[in-house]
Amino acid sequence: MEIKLLSQDKTQVRVVVKGTTPAEMNTYRRTVLTTLPAMAIDTVEFVENSSALYDEMLAHRLGLVVLKTDTESYFEKAKCKCKGAGCARCTLELTLEVEGPGIVYAEQLKSKDPAVIPVHGKTPLVKLLDNQKVKLIAHAILSTGQEHIKFSPGLLYYQGYPQIKVGAVKNPEAIAEMCPTNVFEADSKKLTVKNKEACILCMACVDASKGDVEVSGSATDFILTIEPWGQLTPGQMVDGCVDALHEQIDALSEEIKKLK
Numbered sequence: 001m002e003i004k005l006l007s008q009d010k011t012q013v014r015v016v017v018k019g020t021t022p023a024e025m026n027t028y029r030r031t032v033l034t035t036l037p038a039m040a041i042d043t044v045e046f047v048e049n050s051s052a053l054y055d056e057m058l059a060h061r062l063g064l065v066v067l068k069t070d071t072e073s074y075f076e077k078a079k080c081k082c083k084g085a086g087c088a089r090c091t092l093e094l095t096l097e098v099e100g101p102g103i104v105y106a107e108q109l110k111s112k113d114p115a116v117i118p119v120h121g122k123t124p125l126v127k128l129l130d131n132q133k134v135k136l137i138a139h140a141i142l143s144t145g146q147e148h149i150k151f152s153p154g155l156l157y158y159q160g161y162p163q164i165k166v167g168a169v170k171n172p173e174a175i176a177e178m179c180p181t182n183v184f185e186a187d188s189k190k191l192t193v194k195n196k197e198a199c200i201l202c203m204a205c206v207d208a209s210k211g212d213v214e215v216s217g218s219a220t221d222f223i224l225t226i227e228p229w230g231q232l233t234p235g236q237m238v239d240g241c242v243d244a245l246h247e248q249i250d251a252l253s254e255e256i257k258k259l260k
């Protein structure tokens with residue numbers, strides 16, 4: 001397998017992966033979505049809530065707050081020494097005590113662990129009017145997307161590496177203009193591929209050229225995109241994905257040995 005970095009910023013990493021199969025790519029996608037653990041608020045105790053939102057709605061919004069995750073210091077409840085009862089190794093307390101008027105933001109949550117705080121501080125939770133109050137204790141735990149998608153640390157998705165063939169095109173400028181990701185360069189006579197890796201296989205150029213441009217995605221080479229929500233870095237997501245797959249393969253081989 002050959003890997004090349006295409007682009008990297010805070011919100012997205014794109015790499016070209018060559019010499020593999022769609023099944024393998026899909027395994028990585030599913031592992032990131034359902035198996036990688038991340039932290040999120042799971043239960044909320046309300047002491048006071050005189051806001052316009054019901055307790056359940058506010059608890060739901062709190063559950064979706066993206067929390068920076070420390071996978072070294074916390075364990076999933078089922079794997080913790082406390083056997084799910086809840087302790088400092090598997091449960092983190094965050095408190096909120098605010099009074100209106102004003103909008104309450106995620107950054108106002110006070111975490112007992114400075115390493116686990118909201119990633120996007122300006123996530124609005126609720127709007128309070130004069131004299132309205134919210135006081136609550138929230139418990140964040142480490143879990144996986146299999147239990148609830150709020151624990152999923154982001155997306156990993158892929159597409160076949162674009163293969164573009166330009167034939168005798170009659171309207172090169174119109175086609176270049178139409179492409180939503182600026183793959184082509186054109187003058188009045190000629191259409192050339194300028195940035196193949198930007199192609200998202202949308203087929204707009206194929207339709208516009210009535211088949212004079214041919215586009216397909218490779219079945220062995222792929223463009224892989226990692227899009228973290230913020231709990232983990234892209235590097236942690238890839239490391240976690242590989243570890244989780246090794247664990248699953250070991251578990252499978254143990255089961256097969258038992259059959260012999």
Ligand SMILES: [Zn+2]
Pocket residue numbers: 077080081082083084085086087088089090091
């Ligand atoms: Zn515990």
